[in-house]
Amino acid sequence: MFLVCTLLNKIDKLTSSIIKIVRVTQKNKMTTIAYLGPVGTNSETVALSYRKSILNDLTVELKPYPSIAKVMEALAKGQVNWAVVPVENSTAGGVAITLDGLWEFDTLHIHKELVLPICHLLLSSGTSLEDIKTVYSHPQALAQCQKWLEVNLPNAEIIPTNSTTEALEHIKGEANVAAIASPRAAETYDLPILASEISDYSDNCTRFWVLSRQVSRIGRRISLAFSVSQNVPGALVRPLQALANRQLNLSRIESRPTKRSLGEYIFFLDLEVTQSEDQTQMALEELSQYVEILKIFGRYEVSLI
Numbered sequence: 001m002f003l004v005c006t007l008l009n010k011i012d013k014l015t016s017s018i019i020k021i022v023r024v025t026q027k028n029k030m031t032t033i034a035y036l037g038p039v040g041t042n043s044e045t046v047a048l049s050y051r052k053s054i055l056n057d058l059t060v061e062l063k064p065y066p067s068i069a070k071v072m073e074a075l076a077k078g079q080v081n082w083a084v085v086p087v088e089n090s091t092a093g094g095v096a097i098t099l100d101g102l103w104e105f106d107t108l109h110i111h112k113e114l115v116l117p118i119c120h121l122l123l124s125s126g127t128s129l130e131d132i133k134t135v136y137s138h139p140q141a142l143a144q145c146q147k148w149l150e151v152n153l154p155n156a157e158i159i160p161t162n163s164t165t166e167a168l169e170h171i172k173g174e175a176n177v178a179a180i181a182s183p184r185a186a187e188t189y190d191l192p193i194l195a196s197e198i199s200d201y202s203d204n205c206t207r208f209w210v211l212s213r214q215v216s217r218i219g220r221r222i223s224l225a226f227s228v229s230q231n232v233p234g235a236l237v238r239p240l241q242a243l244a245n246r247q248l249n250l251s252r253i254e255s256r257p258t259k260r261s262l263g264e265y266i267f268f269l270d271l272e273v274t275q276s277e278d279q280t281q282m283a284l285e286e287l288s289q290y291v292e293i294l295k296i297f298g299r300y301e302v303s304l305i
Helices: 002-029 042-053 068-076 096-104 139-144 146-152 166-170 183-188 237-244 277-289
Strands: 031-036 060-065 082-089 109-117 121-123 134-137 157-160 177-181 193-195 205-212 221-227 249-257 265-272 293-300 302-304
Touching: 031 042, 031 068, 042 060, 042 082, 042 109, 042 183, 042 205, 060 068, 068 082, 068 096, 068 205, 082 096, 082 109, 082 139, 096 221, 096 249, 121 183, 134 139, 134 166, 139 146, 139 157, 139 177, 166 177, 221 277, 237 249, 237 265, 237 277, 277 293
Parallel strands: 031 060, 031 082, 109 293, 109 302, 134 157, 134 177
Antiparallel strands: 082 205, 109 205, 121 177, 121 193, 221 265, 221 293, 249 265
16 A cells, blocks of 8 residues: 555556656747737737738747836847837828837847837716716827817827826726727726727828837838938938839838937938849848948738737
8 A cells, every 4th residue: 555655646646747847848839929008908819810811830928118218128038029110190190109110229130020000099987078077088099089188188198108008097986087099998997988980080000110120021012210420411312213223113102300410310211122032132221321221121911919
């Protein structure tokens, strides 16, 4: 009997050790996607969509972070495998923190672009717009609903938050407070809708980039950025002419300050690749001759969610 108990005890310990090894192995194989949280944001919607497109046997975990900067930092430090970040809205324009982060972290590359149609709702436990004194939301959402707010809530105090979902924390039990958030957030947190479809423009869309630490070289779009050494006549014309000479279509150009001196800028470009690989490479090589620093963030495909 003693021998049987001893044997069973050894088997139990061996089983526990095997389970621990399996769990560690699974954890090490787990693919993680960082996004601007908490649950219910548009970034999470995009992250969920991208997770469905990953066709492998690995477990995919979504990890929310409190800011876009933290999302990109987590990827740069290797804490996650992918990151989903907004880059441009059709109404409010570019997302500065995303562009700045991509320029700062040399290890980050664009893997894919996903375009999400945006629908904004005004959520509140109040029953009338006349009762609303304060509105919370992410700065991008507030900008995308600016005209609606000016017409319907002209006297309301507008307060920005880190995300649209974070804004929901301020409306619980407050009849005179509202938040702008997504339909998914309203459903997830079971919150009453005071006004629907409050975006200033009906075709409101946001571009999101899926970032990784691996370079992507497949796709019809190239994103890059460059700085120029001197603010002199022709400093911007010459790099752009290198692209035009080889029929590369420039679909977006945006500037951000270098943070070195007033009047110095970094130029962010999106190129639509329709020419041969040789023509594209020759254009980029010529462009590099006219700039101070050139960073190519990736070549990738674009999909609508």
